[in-house]
Amino acid sequence: METKPTEVPAVDGLPLLASLLDLRRDPLGTYERARREHGDVVRIASGPPGLRTTIHFVFSAAGAQQVLAGQSANFRKDDRFSQEMRQTFGNGLLSSLDDDHIRQRRLLSPLFTKKRVADYAAAVCDEVDALCAEWEADRDGRPDLNEDMSRLTVRMITRILFGSDAEQAAKVVRRCMPALSTYTLRRGLMPLNLPRSFPTPANRRARAAQKELHALCDRLIEQRRRSATSGDEAGTDLLTLLINAHSDEDTPLTDEELRDQVLVFLLAGADTTATSLTFTMYMLAQHQNIQDSVRDEVRSVLAGRRPTPADLDALPSVERVLKEAMRLYPAAPVLIRRAVRSTVVDGYAIPAGAYVYVSPWVTHRHPSYWPDPERFAPERFRPEEESRRPRYAWFPLGGGPRSCIGNHFAMLQMKLAVATLLQRYRFTGTVPHVPLEVGVTIRAARAVDCTLSPVGRVSADTLSRSR
Numbered sequence: 001m002e003t004k005p006t007e008v009p010a011v012d013g014l015p016l017l018a019s020l021l022d023l024r025r026d027p028l029g030t031y032e033r034a035r036r037e038h039g040d041v042v043r044i045a046s047g048p049p050g051l052r053t054t055i056h057f058v059f060s061a062a063g064a065q066q067v068l069a070g071q072s073a074n075f076r077k078d079d080r081f082s083q084e085m086r087q088t089f090g091n092g093l094l095s096s097l098d099d100d101h102i103r104q105r106r107l108l109s110p111l112f113t114k115k116r117v118a119d120y121a122a123a124v125c126d127e128v129d130a131l132c133a134e135w136e137a138d139r140d141g142r143p144d145l146n147e148d149m150s151r152l153t154v155r156m157i158t159r160i161l162f163g164s165d166a167e168q169a170a171k172v173v174r175r176c177m178p179a180l181s182t183y184t185l186r187r188g189l190m191p192l193n194l195p196r197s198f199p200t201p202a203n204r205r206a207r208a209a210q211k212e213l214h215a216l217c218d219r220l221i222e223q224r225r226r227s228a229t230s231g232d233e234a235g236t237d238l239l240t241l242l243i244n245a246h247s248d249e250d251t252p253l254t255d256e257e258l259r260d261q262v263l264v265f266l267l268a269g270a271d272t273t274a275t276s277l278t279f280t281m282y283m284l285a286q287h288q289n290i291q292d293s294v295r296d297e298v299r300s301v302l303a304g305r306r307p308t309p310a311d312l313d314a315l316p317s318v319e320r321v322l323k324e325a326m327r328l329y330p331a332a333p334v335l336i337r338r339a340v341r342s343t344v345v346d347g348y349a350i351p352a353g354a355y356v357y358v359s360p361w362v363t364h365r366h367p368s369y370w371p372d373p374e375r376f377a378p379e380r381f382r383p384e385e386e387s388r389r390p391r392y393a394w395f396p397l398g399g400g401p402r403s404c405i406g407n408h409f410a411m412l413q414m415k416l417a418v419a420t421l422l423q424r425y426r427f428t429g430t431v432p433h434v435p436l437e438v439g440v441t442i443r444a445a446r447a448v449d450c451t452l453s454p455v456g457r458v459s460a461d462t463l464s465r466s467r
């Protein structure tokens with residue numbers, strides 16, 4: 001006999017504003033409490049009657065898998081926030097829908113395979129070296145990881161996208177992108193917004209930033225198109241590859257679509273990687289014994305030379321610390337969908353039209369999958385431990401048809417960066433607690449200063465001991 005789906009329990013809130021104040025003050029804490037008190041599928045309402053929004057949260061690994069992968073056709077990205085994203089950043093891969101998304105994904109996927117992204121390793125290492133050179137020139141020896149990882153990842157993504165035009169592009173991106181994403185997030189969170197055409201200061205600033213970014217992308221696209229027709233040697237930057245992207249079934253990307261994809265890569269590729277790297281280095285600074293053992297592995301494999309993609313399989317503990325930092329600090333703490341039709345998720349009835357959030361932040365702390373969840377313990381990612389957990393107990397890169405297309409590139413960049421940095425420096429002296437700024441992505445809300453000490457060259461003796 002089929003069991004009847006259970007009604008989704010609701011979190012109690014204030015009579016007038018429901019859970020609005022809790023969600024404003026501490027969204028992630030509110031989600032965690034909801035799971036603890038009500039279970040794996042819950043409803044949280046917020047806002048005054050008439051403007052109230054109710055969100056259905058799905059916290060179990062099995063539920064997240066259903067929403068993102070198994071029954072992804074029932075959960076679309078056409079929530080209020082995605083609509084605002086489309087208006088600000090265009091119809092690129094991150095927010096496009098249905099046939100547009102399928103075509104774009106088919107065209108772009110070949111550019112992001114593990115093999116293809118390996119071509120970017122040397123450029124990534126150049127940028128990490130440039131950061132180290134800056135640190136060495138600055139005798140103070142107390143860099144802010146939050147600021148520096150963010151600068152590094154903007155430089156890496158602009159270098160990959162725009163090759164030799166990266167430096168000028170990085171300046172525009174750093175000036176315009178943060179303001180534009182904050183503006184979009186604020187509009188996505190408000191139940192009502194003034195039209196974008198109203199000349200409010202916020203609208204005017206956002207339009208100016210958007211115009212500057214569009215002008216940059218349009219100019220670089222035009223330059224590449226011109227050099228292709230004049231028979232110049234084809235470039236190898238990602239923008240050139242995007243221009244040439246083709247598949248048998250699809251028409252190539254138009255100039256406007258190219259611009260939208262570039263904006264999406266700038267938006268989705270920099271802050272996410274910066275947060276993951278910041279917290280990896282922060283956690284290593286907090287756990288000296290783990291830092292030492294990862295450094296031993298790196299030094300024994302690399303013996304002082306630059307890492308290459310071929311080295312990475314021999315550095316499993318670098319991968320494990322990254323995965324564990326991404327468990328505790330998933331750059332995207334929630335992934336947002338809207339139910340197209342009523343669906344039973346993990347035994348609970350989710351109605352058509354509902355906003356549905358799955359949350360790497362909460363699932364990554366779920367005690368059913370993660371004993372002592374707040375402890376930083378990279379050994380959780382040993383193969384034998386990983387095989388005991390459900391697939392969606394860890395999903396910082398999403399899953400299913402809308403999973404992160406940049407996952408191989410992100411992991412490559414971060415592994416190369418962590419290996420290079422640990423081989424050169426010891427990281428100590430960070431504060432014990434870092435408050436978070438929570439938006440579409442999370443980031444440290446203030447400087448994450450640390451102390452750097454050079455760790456000297458590897459001696460033959462150390463090497464033979466650590467092998």
Ligand code: HEM
Binds near residue numbers: 269336
């Ligand atoms: C550690 C770094 C990264 C993290 C944690 C991350 C996380 C994610 C997540 C969770 C999603 C799924 C969003 C959803 O389901 O709503 C996603 C999608 C996406 N990511 Fe990443 N990402 C990272 C790096 C990158 C990089 C480096 C790029 C590009 C170069 C990139 C490009 C994208 C794009 C285009 C999508 C949309 C894919 C689609 O809808 O088909 N990401 N990312």
